[in-house]
Amino acid sequence: MSDAIISVRDLHKWYSGVHALKGVTLDFKRGEALGLVGDNGAGKSTLINILSGVHRADQGEINVEGRAVSIATPRDAMDLGIETIYQYNSMVPTMSIARNLFIGREPTRFSIFGVGILDQKKMAEESIRAIASVDLHLRSPEALVGELSGGQRQGVAIARAMHFKSKVMILDEPTNHLSVKETNKVIGFVRGLKEQGVTGVFISHNMHHVFDCCDRVVAMARGEVVLDKRVADTSIDEVHSLL
Amino acid sequence: MKRLFKTYLEKPELAGLILLVLLIILFQVRSHGVFLNADNLRGILGILxxxxxxxxxxxxxxxxxxxxxxxxxxxxxxxMTMAVLMVHGAPFPLALLAGLLVCAAIGFIxxxxxxxxxxxxxxxxxxxLFMARSLTVVVSGGFPPLLPIDLPNWLFTSFVGPxxxxxxxxxxxxxVAVLTSLMLSRTNFGNWIKATGGFLPAAASMGIPTARVKIICFMLCSVLSGFxxxxxxxxxxxxxxxxxxxxxLQAVAAAVIGGASLTGGIGTVMGGIIGTTLIRVIDNGLVLSHVDANWFKFAIGFLTIFAVVANAWMRKRAKAIKMEG
Incomplete structure (x- = not known):
């Protein structure tokens, strides 16, 4: 229990009569890369949405670092150090990298009721450092996100999560719609999380990607966890047979 | 092409500005120098x-x-709200406050x-549009109320300056232009507005209160219109x-001519102002160059379509760039 950064106990969720999560109990261990796999409708996204504050569980308990917490909004999740990177990309293409890095958490020089003047110097400096920290080579933080490739954007999203010292990074199918080269880059990012002591939760349809970069694989089907093993102790075939 | 796309996103009002300068030169020549004389400029700047x-x-x-x-x-x-209140004895500041509150309420709704x-x-x-217009006529009782004579015109309409x-x-x-411009480009709230309009799911997933941001923009829009x-x-x-x-429709045309995107995320306060100026300049310039003034709406219509077509084309290019890699 002590090495679990997030532990969920008996989590239930109904969507207008559909029992999407049927009592999920799971520990996310500190510094581990966990692969979450399952078919569409298996409950992966529901579980992730609850952890990232998009939806609320109807029943069950969430503990973060041993403390029972309530995650009502995406902001609550971020404040607890849980950052989610979505497949559709949580970047605004019409804005610069520097602005995207700080969306919703902009450094301000002074503020009244939470609204204030942006500290643009700080944003520029910190975004250069943040991008460099994930080994992403970009021309300038003033470049627009719309100019970046899909893999680069996921890299910026990961840099953003790192910059805000997130403890758990949830990557919701980050390799969808990416080329092989770009996918390898993202998998490299996930491997890099471990070195930085960040817990990674990697959600994918692609079993090879999961086995490539994760320590542990959790499979879900019909709203339940059907397999929870170390990658070394299982095989792609075994996971497939359970889905 | 990437450069062009970037320039467009950073300065979407640039095309409008170039057009404005060209039109001013054209009208200045066609009107034999009357367009830019002090009297005419005073007229344009008075209603702008x-x-x-x-x-x-x-x-x-x-x-x-x-x-x-x-x-x-x-x-x-x-x-109209202000006039009716003043007819019933309310002092100007109180009527002003009440009028602005009505606007804020409409924006909120x-x-x-x-x-x-x-x-x-x-x-x-x-x-x-229909409800507020109807209310205007109803509260006026069909006859425009008489304004009191001691209004603070010195604060709002008197001529000043060199x-x-x-x-x-x-x-x-x-x-207002300077303040809203700074709000949009230099404050965190401006960042939220652009993020909310630029890509709503991303803004929401980053914890921006997108509903509140939009409602505040609605309220600001109504208050500025009422003022x-x-x-x-x-x-x-x-x-x-x-x-x-x-x-x-003229305001939407102005925003679009000034480079604002109909789908959100792109645009500047300066662009809206350039668009408005362009419309006023065309209105005035056509008259001064002895063109039938009924061409005015044609010109605005043409410009609007042209601006949106150009915007759509740029966005398509932008998408093509995004798909690379």
């Missing part, structure tokens, strides 16, 4: 703030990803209904219930 303030509000709202067709009606309702029921703001504000070039309204307009209506009524000296008709 009214349409300009509305365009600023509409532009900011469009950047947040929404739309307001009710601005022309709010433009009439706000000064526009935003709340749009977001709560997830309907297009086009529809919500189209309904509000050669009495500007009306006070222009200073209000300039102040502009008051400026016009003080200039004309009578609160006609029909003022501001067609203004909503």
């Amino acid at each position: 703030p009214e349409a300009g303030l509305v365009a600023i509000g509409v532009t900011i709202l469009m950047i947040s990803g929404e739309f307001d067709l009710s601005v022309g009606s709010v433009f009439a309702l706000m000064p 526009n935003g709340y209904v749009t977001i709560r029921f997830a309907i297009p703001s086009f529809i919500t504000t189209l309904g509000m 050669g009495n070039m500007f009306r006070m309204s222009f200073l209000w307009f300039a102040a 502009a209506g008051m400026l016009q009524v003080l200039r004309l000296g009578s609160p006609l219930p029909s003022i501001g008709e067609g203004l909503e």
Whole structure:
């Protein structure tokens, strides 16, 4: 229990009569890369949405670092150090990298009721450092996100999560719609999380990607966890047979 | 091409500005130097703030990803509310405050209904266009009330500056333009507006209160429109219930000509102002160059379509760039 950064106990969720999560109990261990796999409708996204504050569980308990917490909004999740990177990309293409890095958490020089003047110097400096920290080579933080490739954007999203010292990074199918080269880059990012002591939760349809970069694989089907093993102790075939 | 796309996103008002300069030169030549003389400029600058303030509000709202067709009606309702209150003995400051509160309330309703029921703001504000116009006529009782004679015109409509070039309204307009511009480019709230309009799911997933951001933009748009209506009524000296008709479309045209995107996320306050100026310049310039003034609406219509086609083309290019890699 002590090495679990997030532990969920008996989590239930109904969507207008559909029992999407049927009592999920799971520990996310500190510094581990966990692969979450399952078919569409298996409950992966529901579980992730609850952890990232998009939806609320109807029943069950969430503990973060041993403390029972309530995650009502995406902001609550971020404040607890849980950052989610979505497949559709949580970047605004019409804005610069520097602005995207700080969306919703902009450094301000002074503020009244939470609204204030942006500290643009700080944003520029910190975004250069943040991008460099994930080994992403970009021309300038003033470049627009719309100019970046899909893999680069996921890299910026990961840099953003790192910059805000997130403890758990949830990557919701980050390799969808990416080329092989770009996918390898993202998998490299996930491997890099471990070195930085960040817990990674990697959600994918692609079993090879999961086995490539994760320590542990959790499979879900019909709203339940059907397999929870170390990658070394299982095989792609075994996971497939359970889905 | 990447450069062009980037320039367009950073300075979407650039094309409008170039067009404005060209038209000013054209009209100056065609009118044999009358266009840029002091009297004519005074005329243009005297009415520019009214349409300009509305365009600023509409532009900011469009950047947040929404739309307001009710601005022309709010433009009439706000000064009518004030006039009726003053006829019943309310002092000017109180009437002003009440008028602005009515505008804020309308903006709130526009935003709340749009977001709560997830309907297009086009529809919500189209309904509000009729309702606010109707209210204007109803509260006026059919006859425009007489304005008291001791109004603070010195604060809003008197001529000031070198050669009495500007009306006070222009200073209000300039102040609002500077403040809203800074808000959009230099504050975290401006960042939220652009993110909300640029890509709503991303903004929401980063914890931005997108509904609140949009509602505030709706309210700002209504308040600026009402304030502009008051400026016009003080200039004309009578609160006609029909003022501001067609203004909503002119304001959208101004925003679009100034580079604002109909889908949100792109645009600048300066663009809205350039768009408005362009419309005023065309209106005035056609008359001065002895062109049948009925071509005015044709010119605005053509420019609007041209601007949107250009915008759509740029966005398609932008998408093509995004797909690379």
